Amino acid sequence: MSKPIIDARNLIAAYGSMQALKDVSLTVEKGEIFGLLGPNGAGKTTLLACVEGLHKPSQGSVHIGGINVQVDSTATKRQLGIQLQRTALMDDLTVAELVEVYAALYEVYLTSGQINKLLARFDLVEKRNTLARRLSGGQQQRLALAVAIANDPQIVLLDEPTSALDPHARRAVWDIVRQLHNEGRTIVLTTHAMEEAEALCGRIAIIDRGQIVASDTPSALIANLQLSSMLKATVELPLEQVRSLPSVNNARYTGQHLEMETAKPEVTLTALHELAARSGSSIRDVMLRQPNLEDVFLKLTGHALSESN
Amino acid sequence: MKRFLILTKAMTLMHLRNGYVLFWNFVFPVLLMLIYGVVMSQYMDYMTPGVIVLNALSFGLVSSSTMMLEMREKSVLRRLQATPLPAGQLIGSYLVVNVIIGVLQSTLIILAGVLLYDVPVTATSLLLAYPMILAGLLAFMALGGIISGMVTKSGTATAIGMTIYFLLMFISDLVFPLDMLPNWLRNIVPYLPAYPVVQLVRSSLLETALDPKWLMHLLLLGIYGISATFIAAKLFRWEPKA
Numbered sequence: 001m002s003k004p005i006i007d008a009r010n011l012i013a014a015y016g017s018m019q020a021l022k023d024v025s026l027t028v029e030k031g032e033i034f035g036l037l038g039p040n041g042a043g044k045t046t047l048l049a050c051v052e053g054l055h056k057p058s059q060g061s062v063h064i065g066g067i068n069v070q071v072d073s074t075a076t077k078r079q080l081g082i083q084l085q086r087t088a089l090m091d092d093l094t095v096a097e098l099v100e101v102y103a104a105l106y107e108v109y110l111t112s113g114q115i116n117k118l119l120a121r122f123d124l125v126e127k128r129n130t131l132a133r134r135l136s137g138g139q140q141q142r143l144a145l146a147v148a149i150a151n152d153p154q155i156v157l158l159d160e161p162t163s164a165l166d167p168h169a170r171r172a173v174w175d176i177v178r179q180l181h182n183e184g185r186t187i188v189l190t191t192h193a194m195e196e197a198e199a200l201c202g203r204i205a206i207i208d209r210g211q212i213v214a215s216d217t218p219s220a221l222i223a224n225l226q227l228s229s230m231l232k233a234t235v236e237l238p239l240e241q242v243r244s245l246p247s248v249n250n251a252r253y254t255g256q257h258l259e260m261e262t263a264k265p266e267v268t269l270t271a272l273h274e275l276a277a278r279s280g281s282s283i284r285d286v287m288l289r290q291p292n293l294e295d296v297f298l299k300l301t302g303h304a305l306s307e308s309n
Numbered sequence: 310m311k312r313f314l315i316l317t318k319a320m321t322l323m324h325l326r327n328g329y330v331l332f333w334n335f336v337f338p339v340l341l342m343l344i345y346g347v348v349m350s351q352y353m354d355y356m357t358p359g360v361i362v363l364n365a366l367s368f369g370l371v372s373s374s375t376m377m378l379e380m381r382e383k384s385v386l387r388r389l390q391a392t393p394l395p396a397g398q399l400i401g402s403y404l405v406v407n408v409i410i411g412v413l414q415s416t417l418i419i420l421a422g423v424l425l426y427d428v429p430v431t432a433t434s435l436l437l438a439y440p441m442i443l444a445g446l447l448a449f450m451a452l453g454g455i456i457s458g459m460v461t462k463s464g465t466a467t468a469i470g471m472t473i474y475f476l477l478m479f480i481s482d483l484v485f486p487l488d489m490l491p492n493w494l495r496n497i498v499p500y501l502p503a504y505p506v507v508q509l510v511r512s513s514l515l516e517t518a519l520d521p522k523w524l525m526h527l528l529l530l531g532i533y534g535i536s537a538t539f540i541a542a543k544l545f546r547w548e549p550k551a
Contacts, residue, residue: 052391054547077393084391088384092326093319104315105392131326 003066005030005155005186006051011060013046020046021057022210028188030154033181035201036190037293040308043210044190045085048159051188053077064155078106081153081185083144085160091133095124095143098132099150106151122146122176138169145176149185156180158189162196174200194293194305204293208301218293225299227291231260231268234284235276245271254304257285261295312394317402324376324406333372334414338364342421345484354429357422358438358511359483361415362445366477366503368414369449371470373407374457378466381457382549390547400545404450411446412439419514430514437513445506448530451537452502458544477503502533 004027013021020043028034036044049055051062053073062069064076089098096115103110110118119125122142127135132143141161148156161177162170177200181187191197197204198218205215214221228249235258242251247264262268265288276283297305324330338360345356380386389399419435422428453470460466477483480490481503487495498504505526512520520526 054387054391074393074395077391080391082388082391084384084388086384088388090319090323090380090385091383092323097319097322101315101319102392104312105389105394107312107393109311109315 002030004028005065006188007063008047008051009061011047011050011057011062013043013050013055013057015046020210021050023060024207024210024212025060026205026212026215028186030186031181031184032202033177033187033189033200035197035204036188036207037192037194037197037204037297037305038190038207039192039303039305042192042207044192044207045159046210047207048157048188048190052080052082052157078151079153079155081148081151081156083148083156083158083161085163087132087140087144089132089140089144089147092131094129094131095119095135095146096128098143098147102147103150108151110150118146118150121179123172138165138172141165141169141173142176145173149180153185155186155188158187160190160192162191162193170196192305194297198293206293206297206300208297213300214296221293221296222291225291225296227295227299228261228263229265230289230291230295231262231265231272232285232287232289233258233260233272235272236281237272237275237279241275241279242272245275261291313398313402316394316398317405320402320406321409324410330372330376330410334364334368334410335417338414338418339421342418342425346426350426353422353426354515355486355511356484357418357426357428358507358514360422361418361442361514362481362503362507362510363474363478363483364414364418365411365442365446365506366449366483367470367474368407368411369446369451369453370456370474371453371467372410373450374453374466374470375463376407377403377454377457378460378463381546382461382463384549386547387549404447407450408443408446411450412443415439415442428515431517434514434517437517437519438510441506441509441513444527444530444534445503445510448502448506448534448537451534451541454541455537455544458541458546461550477501481507483507500529502530505529 006028008024008026011021011024024047036047038044046055050057051064051069053069053076056070065079067075069076099115099118100110116125116128119128122145124139124142124146127139132140135143162173165173177187201218203215203217204221205212216224234256237258239251242248242258242260245268247262247267248260249263250261252259260268269286273283294305341360345360346353349356419430423430456466456469460469479485480494480498481501483503487498490498508520509523509526512518
């Protein structure tokens with residue numbers, strides 16, 4: 001295997017007394033989409049900040065393309081395209097001005113034609129003379145991505161690129177991320193949405209409370225844990241009774257929905273119907289699904305992905 | 310150099326498109342001249358340099374420090390920190406933009422003074438006055454830099470800046486002569502930062518000569534400016550939170 005393009009070793013980072021990273025190591029290969037999946041406050045942003053040279057870890061090191069971030073952050077920053085969690089652009093500038101200035105900060109000077117070409121990829125040409133603050137959320141996010149690659153970087157780091165977007169805008173960003181990947185760029189993104197990680201990432205690191213608890217391809221992560229199928233139903237029954245049903249390994253409520261991990265869904269479903277009939281409850285919306293990353297996360301950490309750390 | 314120029318142009322545009330910046334730095338000073346013109350029309354020679362300095366003071370302590378804080382609050386600074394731009398170039402560019410705005414503001418006030426109230430200004434007096442205005446602006450901006458380094462919210466910075474500004478405005482011989490003050494205060498005021506600036510600007514603008522104590526004034530201003538710059542640099546932060 002070739003040398004990893006990002007090589008983070010034994011990172012320990014703290015904000016005051018809060019330990020954000022507890023001995024985190026991570027390697028990203030050239031040309032992959034790598035996802036950091038974890039709840040809010042897990043340490044994803046801090047980990048990115050260490051790679052970006054924005055946060056100095058108290059221990060450990062990060063190498064980007066063989067260069068140590070702490071030794072020559074100017075050189076490592078040059079290789080990166082960055083989108084922060086908050087758009088964080090000067091929003092009294094127009095779309096075209098922002099692309100021009102951010103490219104210039106990397107000493108890349110774009111012509112008006114080059115700026116248009118870049119904006120066209122992000123469906124922003126018509127907005128080129130619009131002030132950034134007048135853009136919609138989805139447009140601002142696309143602008144942040146356009147700005148992130150204005151310097152034509154080989155590595156692109158995206159912090160929660162779709163967190164505040166509606167499903168349509170989110171799909172548009174996914175398409176852009178895939179495009180960037182198809183151009184041979186390496187992409188690292190953070191997300192707390194498991195469907196995003198599954199849809200986009202070749203490899204994933206699951207991060208929780210400042211530690212990486214597992215790292216692999218999404219399918220391997222799911223397969224390795226040998227999780228059973230998930231049977232979901234809308235019904236009100238005592239959990240302890242549900243747990244004692246045949247073939248049920250585990251059960252919990254998410255909102256009104258009862259979720260059961262079961263090795264034999266058909267046996268469990270029959271037993272569930274009998275139990276409901278005995279206690280006079282009715283079952284609605286029965287659904288059977290394959291285990292996903294959310295289940296992996298729950299299994300590995302003991303809590304749901306949607307719960308903040 | 311090209312990078313520096315593009316960044317400076319962008320920051321200038323950013324500030325000139327901000328309604329708040331435009332009003333307080335360009336409209337308000339002229340309004341102030343009009344109001345003073347109504348209530349004390351015969352003193353406008355004395356008042357004009359005072360208005361220049363009081364606006365430079367509010368610019369440095371309030372506008373300039375809140376502009377920096379807003380960039381920090383909105384994570385704009387952090388986003389800039391993620392690029393290979395050296396910090397020195399960012400600060401340099403910010404200073405240039407601020408100086409442009411501050412000098413424009415003073416020019417508007419001088420124009421208002423000359424056109425509306427026949428304030429006697431000559432080419433030579435302007436040549437002498439502008440460096441004094443510039444020195445004042447830089448010192449006030451450095452003091453504003455301490456404020457923006459100390460607090461996290463732009464609202465707090467505005468409150469602190471305004472308090473100091475109002476205090477200094479009334480006692481520093483800007484719009485009220487020093488002899489209106491009680492004795493004890495009159496002995497302290499010359500050592501406060503706004504007083505030396507207005508002496509230097511007033512004498513150069515009106516008399517085409519430097520105040521007899523110019524060296525002392527400049528020295529004091531230099532001490533304020535350099536030590537404030539040093540402290541502001543120590544307090545400077547990229548991140549929104551401490």
